Amino acid sequence: MDSVHTTRQLKLIGHGSFSVPSDTAPVVSIRRSLPDLLKGDRAVLECDITSMSSADLYVTFQSNGVDISSKDFVQLPKGSGLLSISRRFSVPKKHWTKDKHFSCKVTQGFSDKVTSTPTGSIFGKSPLVFMTTACVPFNTTDNERNWGSTLLCTAWGFDPHIEWISETQRSSGSKVSISLNADGRVVVSSELQVPQTEWKTGKVYSCQVSDKSLNRINKENVSVCAVTPPASKVVGVYVQGPPLEELQQNATRLTVSCLLVGPSLDSFTVTWKINEQIESGGVHAEAPVLQSNGTQTLLSQLSLSAQDWHAHKRVTCEAKHLSELPLHRYQFPPIVTLTHRDLNELSPLDPVSLDCLVSGFYPPEVIIFWEKNGIRIPSSSQTNAPVWKDKDNVKYSTSSHLNIFNTLDENSTYSCVVRHESSPAPFTSTITDVFGMATHTHSLYYISSTDDHLQLTVHL
Template sequence: MKHCIIKLLSSFYFKYVSLSTEHSFCETVYVSLFTAVQVTEPTITLLAAEDDNKVKLVCLLDSFFPEEQFEVKWLEGKSPFKGSPITKPLENKINKGEKLFTQISEIYINVSQLNEDSEYTCQAAKNINSTWNKCKAHPLLKPLIYLKKPRLVSAKTGSEEVTASCVVEAAPNSRVSWVLNEKQRDGTHTAVDNPGNKTQLITSTLTLSVTEWEKEKTLVCRVKQPCSKEHEEAVSVLEPVEKTPTVEIRRSIADVLKGVSAVLECSARDLPSGEFSVAFQANGHQIHEEYVEVPKSQSTVTTRVNIPTIYQTKDYNFTCEVQQSPSNKWQSDSTGHIFGEPSVELLMVPNIEKAKSQILLCYGTGFYPKITWNPTSVQMSSNTMMQADGRVTVSSQIRVEWHQWSKGVEYICQVNDPVTTAKKSISVCTATESVKPLINLEKPRLASAKAASENITASCIVKAALNSNISWVSNGNKQIAVTPVEESSSKTQLVNSTLTLSAVEWEKKQRVTCRVQQPCGMGHEETVNVLEPVLKKPTVEIRWLVSEISNGAANVLECSARDLPSGELSVIFQANKDQFLKASYVDLPKGQSTLATRFSIPVEYQKKGFNFSCKVQQSPSKRWISESTGYIFDPKCPAVQIFKPSDIDLPGSHDSTLLCLITGFNPADISVHWELNKMKLDASIWINSPVESYSDGQGFFMHSIITLPAPRKEHDTFSCVVNHQSSQSPIVRLVDNIYASATNSTPSVKVMQARDELICLAYNYSPSPISIIWLLDDMKVQHEDSLSPAKGPDGKFTVKSQLNVVASKWAPGSTYTCLVQHITGNTNQSISKAEIIEQNLYFDENTSNAIAEDTAEETWNMACAFLALFLLSLIYGCSVTLVKVKTA
């Protein structure tokens, strides 16, 4: 709904009514003068004035028409202001001929009531309002922060605590706080006003223990101004160490050359940025320290120190230490005792140009060494070098005329150092002594010593100093050798000395020595054993190689020997102990005592009448011979055996085999095949093994295996047929009835009675598995009986079962039955007591013949009659005697 104002202009001043209408436009009707007047809404401005403890807010409603008194409302946040505003009009003004009006409203606020969220609103009408906020009215500048972490010196002086400081220039009432590794920490704060800038200088300090300080990574000073976000400054407590720093202590060669001798330099690289201390130490005790600041992008630092005079002695060594914190430190290696006593080294430089002079070279090492020569000579060159341990090495080289040098003049090199001096001398004798001659001693080869009538020669080649003497010593006897000399240079000579002896003399020697005597009394020698000692009697064997025979080569012999001495040996193969076949030479090294040599027997010796042996020889008189192989090519008839499969293997589903073993034959050529019922079988069903030799070489052996073919007949006969040159006819071994024990045959059963037992005999049956059960009147009788079938020559089996039966307990008419259960079916036979009475067999224990029961009863009756007659005779005799006595 829109509002329209109808102003009536007449003799009355500014009377108007407001009409409401539902139309989308307004219509103004002027009464009286009927003249239209424009309505102007006021503009609103909110002003603020601040003093020490109050803030004055002024709400200005300006340039509105017509004149009216607006009702001004004040809000504190969203609630009405609790104070009493002052509202009053101001002077009117004319704008483009029109008169406009102004109105103000004032309120007063205590500064203590203001905070960052305080907000005040001046509202004159529904859509005429203005808001004042202290923070929006006075935007603040970024505070100035100066953060300073503790100095390293404060952490190294032994104090238990260190202090960091943060100086801040910011608006009054700003808050300063500390943050270490994202944890708030309390500090100590002091604030000083800065009147000219209306700011405060705030100083905050944070005190920590040294141990706690080293554990922190980042230090933050945080500032919060009123009406402003937080600002902060951060520093790393310790800059991270990305690579382990390297610290070196050294002396500068430039200082030495300039004469500045007692200066040490500490150099460190791969350092992080930040503050470091550099400390120099003597024997681990600090003698100097200074602090350096390594800026960003720099990782090296170099510090120098003059060594105090008190430490310039041989008892001190020096180190330097670079420290980032009490626990982060890196130390150099020690310089060593750089003020120690000087050393000197004097050398003779080899001259390969055949010059007529000798060059001497002297090295002197010390803290600040200098070299002098005696006698004085012309110095060719000098040099100065710095060693890793801080000591200095100087060198000096002089040239000495050859005629002076060869006379044995002694030259002295003296090294002078601030502490003391050192010297060394050299002459042609002392210099030559350090050069050991080269001696190559070769004893005669065994091949030249095998003929005892010949002379043999040993040689000694020596490279030594000029005018050296060569001599031979054998078994304590010295022999001077006349030797040619070849000068390879002006300083040495090459000597080839020989010693010639007969083979007999040579073998008598135990050892030979080639001795070299150089000028100035220096002697060297080389000794060899003529023959290496035999510690244990060697064993020599000759054998046929089984592996070579398997490969089809039956003519390879191997000579094997053990417990041999080292040195040169010959291996000789012989036929019939006196016919030479082949010789070879081996050089057995130290630590090895065995050898094996092979030999192929020539075709002309591969025949009857030849045996072979081998001989290992160390010298013409020291030899060891193997046993003979025997006449390995003489024919020997093979022994042939056939081994049948077991009864368990025959009836199974897997294939059964026969083995034919052929042994003790010679030579190795042999032919083996199989026949069934005198008909040769196909070679695909048998396998012949390779021919192998016995370890002693006495003949060969092999075997042949045949898989028994199907169908299998009970009376088949298999034959192993062997053809060999030792027999004019084939050697045949056969086996028959192989399948008899596996062919089904019904057992025959017979029951017999012995004293107090019954015997059931099952015989002429196959296969062997069988079961026997005893029945008494068709009831099973329990008894223990272990059946052990016996196999006969025809391949059939027999077995018996015994049942204990006491005759007195066997009721008349009772029947015992032997029931035999077999794969072919059940068979039984019975026996009763009546049958035993009528006709029974007893076994006399003393005879092997059976007697009938009737005969036994007859004998018993005769015995009883005899006994009765004997008693009657005895009674009659006694009666007659009594009668005669009474009559008398």
């Protein structure tokens, strides 16, 4: 038989000396034990018995009306007034099924029996998940006040555990709270704070709830695209041609302005087109400005050639909400920087390490390779570092290294080439005449031998 906890709680209700009729019926209730749950004992039931007389009794725990515990006999002191006790019982795992309901039965004397109201089905159900989001100010890691989104995930179940998942990152969140419902289900909630710069990229966050005891998993997803109301996706777009001053001065380049008016313009992207061809160069955009009526304005400007303007080419300013863009359409192109050590610090026989830093890009997938005089170098000759996340928690960076050796061909050109989905053309950084930058003194090397060793002589 399964053991019953022997700890007893005895409490006197009332004051003074008086007698209580022996046939007073006790009040019996059953629930899961939260203190035991927090200690890791997930299936402990607690039976509370109050308003008892001094008559002897015993307690049993039942599953669907059938005893599953041994009789726990209780001897109460005589003439002590109304008493209350508590008993705990760990449910055997064979009873962890969804068709089981549990109760506590108290037998007083030879025939008086009182049974608690049965619990609901506390085993076997998949955990339920509910998510909410709110844009609130919170303190960033830099101790600066910043706006972000707080995601709240709440789960109900037998023993639910919450894990936040975003791309390859996992976290248990913050402000985790655990409570117990009257029906025996555990309620767990967890918060995840997401900086606004990361939230507005449209990244999907998942609240995954698992119950290892029952081998069940449930998950809910949320993103800025999923929670943005339709009214926040409406924006006014106003386009203005070049100013009169530029036209009168016969400037070679002219400025076309596009003004956006609406709520939450941080969630919009602006695309310029000339005759339906996307223009990425010559674009300048300012940060959204909050107006007194609660709306925002955002100014974007395109610098185009006067020849295109006077040829009556069609200039288009297109604004789209992030939810209308394909996944990962929100992009940052990489910045490619090529460096190397001071060659004067190296001897002519030392290899030269070319370092290529690729920074500030999103999404995090990039392809890096090297070229010599326009011909691709085998990838086995280079060493790529893992991609890491920048301090803004949105963009990514990485690096690549290539060792080269001095040859008679001092005029060779080496290029670090990066391919990223933000542009159909590769991003390239090039260095020419690497060894021609050094001012080494020419040396003559002679090797002579004797019977027992080799000797190297250097003449400068």
